[in-house]
Amino acid sequence: MWRVVSGVVLLLGAAGDAPAQLPSGLGTAVTARTGPVEAEMRNVDYRVGTDIVLRIAYLRGALVPTSDAPPWFEDPSSFVLSIDSAASLAALLNSYTFHYDGSPLRGLEIRIAGTGLELEGTLDKTINLPFKMRVALHVTQDGRLRLRPSSVRVAGIGVRGLMRTFSIELDDMVKVRGGRGVMVHENDFYLSPAELLPPPRIRGRLQSLRLSGDTIIQTFVDRSRRGRARPLARGNLPRNYMFYRGNLLRFGKLMMHDADLLIVDQDPRDPFDFFLARLNDQLVAGATRNEPDFGLVTAWPDFHDLRNRRR
Numbered sequence: 437m438w439r440v441v442s443g444v445v446l447l448l449g450a451a452g453d454a455p456a457q458l459p460s461g462l463g464t465a466v467t468a469r470t471g472p473v474e475a476e477m478r479n480v481d482y483r484v485g486t487d488i489v490l491r492i493a494y495l496r497g498a499l500v501p502t503s504d505a506p507p508w509f510e511d512p513s514s515f516v517l518s519i520d521s522a523a524s525l526a527a528l529l530n531s532y533t534f535h536y537d538g539s540p541l542r543g544l545e546i547r548i549a550g551t552g553l554e555l556e557g558t559l560d561k562t563i564n565l566p567f568k569m570r571v572a573l574h575v576t577q578d579g580r581l582r583l584r585p586s587s588v589r590v591a592g593i594g595v596r597g598l599m600r601t602f603s604i605e606l607d608d609m610v611k612v613r614g615g616r617g618v619m620v621h622e623n624d625f626y627l628s629p630a631e632l633l634p635p636p637r638i639r640g641r642l643q644s645l646r647l648s649g650d651t652i653i654q655t656f657v658d659r660s661r662r663g664r665a666r667p668l669a670r671g672n673l674p675r676n677y678m679f680y681r682g683n684l685l686r687f688g689k690l691m692m693h694d695a696d697l698l699i700v701d702q703d704p705r706d707p708f709d710f711f712l713a714r715l716n717d718q719l720v721a722g723a724t725r726n727e728p729d730f731g732l733v734t735a736w737p738d739f740h741d742l743r744n745r746r747r
Contacts, residue, residue, distance in 0.1 A: 476677075480710055541560070575642055
């Protein structure tokens with residue numbers, strides 16, 4: 437329908453119609469809606485807490501909304517992350533899994549010892565008892581990480597044989613609060629990696645693990661996304677980046693329709709240190725530009741560099 441107002445010709449359409457003659461780069465933005473935002477990351481230290489880091493060599497997954505609202509960076513509970521990553525297990529168990537009033541284990545130190553782990557800390561009983569435990573690592577058929585003790589010492593005394601003699605099992609000694617991603621059954625710890633992390637949650641099944649240096653590398657597979665793992669990246673990209681594509685994505689007060697957001701590392705000499713809870717600080721300290729196809733490219737400093745500048 438045409439209408440003339442003060443000599444100016446306006447083209448009016450029904451509510452929700454796309455404006456006439458949109459630039460080609462904006463055609464799909466008109467129909468964008470809430471749904472999974474495809475994600476690709478390379479060489480990223482993805483912090484979900486000050487001391488909890490997902491060390492990502494390469495990730496191809498998605499931010500999957502947890503409601504009918506789009507993923508919002510500032511609200512980690514608004515999405516789950518389909519992920520293939522390596523995580524710092526010691527910081528994770530100390531800072532989140534066993535970090536609550538009444539936790540039976542405190543001050544955990546975890547070291548790789550041969551083909552397994554050595555756990556050392558304090559067992560919170562009537563009196564606090566130092567303990568040291570060697571465990572072997574296994575991936576269960578249902579995708580959990582099983583820690584099976586081969587030796588247990590409490591207050592410097594080996595108690596594994598004593599436990600067998602008196603039919604005492606580890607779950608009699610260690611009572612863990614539910615909902616933290618860890619369960620003790622008989623003499624084994626069972627860790628559910630997808631439930632260990634604070635938000636954003638991860639979705640995927642633990643498929644395998646290996647030990648490399650001082651890191652436990654855990655590989656996840658999200659079978660619900662089978663066939664969607666083709667690379668997102670276009671052209672030549674820097675060594676360290678995060679790339680988000682498609683549907684609706686919120687960050688700060690902005691909403692990106694048909695998301696096309698590339699975040700690159702200002703200093704690629706080490707992995708990109710990204711802290712979800714402080715992303716606005718990194719954004720403010722970075723530089724942003726629009727691309728001819730209306731994509732957004734932003735270069736950010738590492739989070740640890742920001743902390744060092746403040747100090």
